Amino acid sequence: METLIQVLIDGLLSGMVYALVAAGLCIIWGVMDVINFAHGEYLMVGMYVSYWLGFLAHVDPLVSVLASGAFVFLLGALTYKLIIRYTIRRPGLVALLATFGLAMFLKNLCMNRFSPNFRILSDTWLGGKTFLVGSLILPVPQLAAGILSLVTIGLLYALINGTRFGWAVQATAMDREAAELMGINTERIYVLIFGIGGACVGFAGGIMPSYLAVHPEVGSMFGLIAFVCVAMGGFGSIPGAFLAGLLVGIVEALAGFYIAPVFKYIAVFGLYLAVVFLRPKGIFGW
């Protein structure tokens, strides 16, 4: 029983980070109907920013989070300006293939500059610390990442649903032309949304070096899992992506522990197929 609870806790903690990565993808998808294939590589870039700040300037990931977020915000805005802007009125496949090229570019740029080696940041404030509740182990870095995720997702949700900017975003998502007629600068909304989507995944990447090794391939699987969470949650629904993230984290942990580690992703992707075959527009989709 205790093992089960421990597994569930581990799953929940990694699920919260998935949720944050997915939330970033989710608003981009929801507002622009674009799948950013380079989303996982954004995470990888965020991790490298945090890693190098820690390694060269001894800044702790807890602080670097802000720098990572800002850096990936710019990367996202730049992606929109240089690539997505030209694909937005074309079939969805075009943006997908262009961002696939971007993913390839980013991944191999890091491979070339930083080598394919796994890099681990030692001597972080939280690294290796644990927190005991009875016989249950709560790893502190993951806990911090989970809290960061919750806070960021909460802020994102409030931003979209409770501010003037958020209403403008929703109007743009519903009908770009009508929003334009109402005096909303939709081009600016798009740039900002791509940036904010990037910042979300940048935050996640910023804190992760406290407990996870950095390498050029690290983002790919996170990216795929984010696609699955967003689609499973339902078109552009932040609560949907959040719940799907938690669900994916838990299923992954359960399958990894009770079946075999290699089966955890099979279970996750199988779960996605099961969900969309039953509800073709996701849990929260219509």
Next chain:
Amino acid sequence: MALLEVREVTKKFGELVANDRVSFTVETGTIVGLIGPNGAGKTTLFNCITGLYPADGGAIHFDGREITALKPYEIARRGAVRTFQVVRPLKEMTVFDNVLVGAFLKTGDRRAAAARAEECLSICNLTSFRDRPAGGLPIGGKKRLEMARALATRPKLLMLDEVMAGMTSTEINASVEVILRLRDSGITLMIVEHVMEGIMPIADKVVVLDGGIKIAEDAPGNIVNDERVIEAYLGPKYSQRFKARREGADLG
């Protein structure tokens, strides 16, 4: 014998009853008009007959067999083929290829299908647009393309959904001519129209829907004098006035 028999067909969308126990028949070789004001449930009924929506109640028979629960393509294969009110050209294909898709229903042979397609293009006056992408046609052309494509399948029953809406009177006259030619060639037609002018002179029978209920099924001459129809179209005031005028005429 009735080619199409609609019996007590009901369709609900949640609380809204779009069609309430509608029944009528379409006799072989005739032109039947299905009319009614906006929101009367014409297109819904049309979609139930053609299998796009499942009916919630009632039965539909075509050519002696029940087609109630069949899929749209199965109904089309039996010979009841429709056009769409909101035109749906296969945009990136040429006008000819659009019609060819229809022609392939009855023959797998490319040459026979091409001959049929050419024939239908010329019936619908589309020959000059033959090699243009269908997405680039003017709206009148797209409406005619809908007809040509359906016609190419060699249907027994051709169901036209508001092909005349938005046309100029010259275009309406041209369409009417085409429709009469089709009737003479042995095709039965069911025509949904919002406007009465186009359909009244050519229909053998008119079915009137209002608020999802059939309020009349009669020859066009009788329909235009039907109180309930006038009320549905013009409101109760006109219906009263009309009644008074007719009674006055009878007295005189």
Next chain:
Amino acid sequence: MNPKEANRVLGKDGPWLVFAALLFVMPFVPFVGENSFRMHIMILILLFAAMSQAWNIIGGYCGQVSFGHSVFFGIGAYGAGMAVVAYGVPPWPGILTGMIVAAAVAVIISWPCFKLSGHYFAIATFAIVEIFNRGFLVWDWVGGALGLDYPLVEEGLWNLMWHDSKTGYYYCALVLFLITFGLVRWLEGHRFGYYLRAVREGQETAESLGVNSTAVKLAAMALSAALAALCGAFFVQYNLRVDPPMVMSLDMSMKFVLITVLGGSGTLVGPLLGATVLIPLQEYSRALWGGLGGGVDLIVFGLLIIIIVVKQPAGIIGIIRDIGKHAARRRAAGKEEADHGAP
């Protein structure tokens, strides 16, 4: 005047003439180029053109953008590989089995997937690739993560293996290419080909004309998967080994899509154009920059993908059409000028 002129340049026959010329030249290539690297590139072009054409049937003509085709490619590869490595027989029965299994798998997994639309469909195909990839990694019967390494058997067509010369592989790739392109060319003029495009352009419209769109999509998927398996089998015979990341990966799936889309999706010559540009680009950049600490070739490749996709979404066939139109316009303008300058 313009469209007519343009039509003559690109027309229905324009690409065909280029195509016929290529076909005429191709059989003689081995006698011209002794360079084995050049041969290697030619073989890859033909193979990936064939493979992308297989994808084009469902992805281009029928409009169902699948990122799952590396699964079928992989099943074909493993079919041949298992025949040779595990059973010690020539690859042919394995190839046939692989094609049948791939078609069956395609139908089984596509049937529910076709209910999904847009991004949901795309992501479902990503998920399927990952499931198969990981499934094969832990499946001992097919060699797991180690994959299958070919033993050296007698060379020749019977074993579909050649030791030193690439000429045999070249001709096989050519046959593969001719099979897929011939088949798609044949489809283009027949009922099924028209139905494919009708389903892509409007499923409800197609159904209203008596087309069973589900059956059309499933048949196209099965055909496409069987051809993909055939290509995969050739790929493994050429590489003499197979493991899951080599064949069943998202990157591999992406390559088929990219080649077709870059060349011109839903057109006969598109996959050939795409492969002719992309494969040499990939192979030469690997040869040129591959040694520079790794990754440079793919950095360049990634950038080029972005540029081509953003700048020319209609594909290379779009560029050719533009050039054709441009030339026609210039010629027309030149003629006008000559007329004016006549007096």
